[in-house]
Amino acid sequence: MKEAGKRLRVGVIMGGMSSEREISLESGRNIYHNLDLSKYEGIPIFLDSKGRLWEMTLPLLVQNTTADIEARLEKEATRIPYEKLKELVDFVYIGLHGKYGEDGCLQGLLELLGIPYTGSGVLASAIGMDKHMTRRLLTAAGIRVPKYLAISEKAWQERREEMEKEIEETLGYPCVVKPTREGCSIGLSVVREEDQLPPAMDEAFQWDTTCLVEELLRGTEITCGVIGNENPIAFLPTETPPRGDFLTVEEKFLPGEGENITPARLPQEMIKKVQRVMVEAYKVLGTKVYARIDGFVVDGEVIVTETNTLPGMTPSTCIFHQAAEEGMSPMDLITKVIELSLEAHRKKKGPLA
Incomplete structure (x- = not known):
């Protein structure tokens, strides 16, 4: 660990094995370049598509894509065994x-290695990644979530007509179809008619x-950063x-592609209500350190859609706009x-909860 008078060695892990790895690369670079060098020594680390860790050189860090980096790892980076x-x-x-x-996998590895890390622990990370589990917990706590159905691939294959009927009777059209554990609108479809449902489910x-x-919500779409323990x-x-x-993913993270209005164009009392609900959701889910929680304001009610326990940290992401306020x-x-x-x-007993 850190010796007195020495800077803390901060490994910034970026890349990864998910559909969001390009966003991760942008987040990681931005984190690395915004470390306070009077306190921290930054070490850029790349997690490749096979789950291997590499210490990167600066020329690798500025490559355009994760594929560009992976193509040069063997010659230009240093492999880091987990241990x-x-x-x-x-x-x-x-x-x-x-x-x-973001789902507890890396957090569990770091717990076994005895290395502290940013964000929530194993359980809260796993819950935050699973939209169905998130909504079950929020609903139990009295926090509004969209009206929804969770459908397994097995149920869809074996009882498709029954599922189609339940969707039509419970939700109707238009509706939204999305994977339970993906972000950045990956695999998301808006279904306006019955014949659009099967390809969306596929x-x-x-x-x-x-x-x-x-349900397809119509209202003011919002996102709110929450910070603290x-x-x-x-x-x-x-x-x-x-x-x-x-x-879209481009609107969320690329400069000039989307519109982020901070603070949201809502009455002051509604702003306060949004903040109260988001803090309550954060606590219910056991989140630590920081998160970004998404939702809608519809007819004066706050509806929480999902939580991001490791929010995007790209230069244009809205959590920096919110912090600037x-x-x-x-x-x-x-x-x-x-x-x-x-x-x-420092305060945990066992793995970070």
């Missing part, structure tokens, strides 16, 4: 998104064995009006995330 990671870093800033990075099942079919606070929410039926620079926010993470790991 050697603790010799290289004191702390891990997880810049990964999606499966195997697309969702390309990504997971369970999908959600939910025992006493979390919500940033001012951002309004994210989509150009089409839903926000509180007077925090990107470096300030990243420093605060590290400090809160270290606090959570």
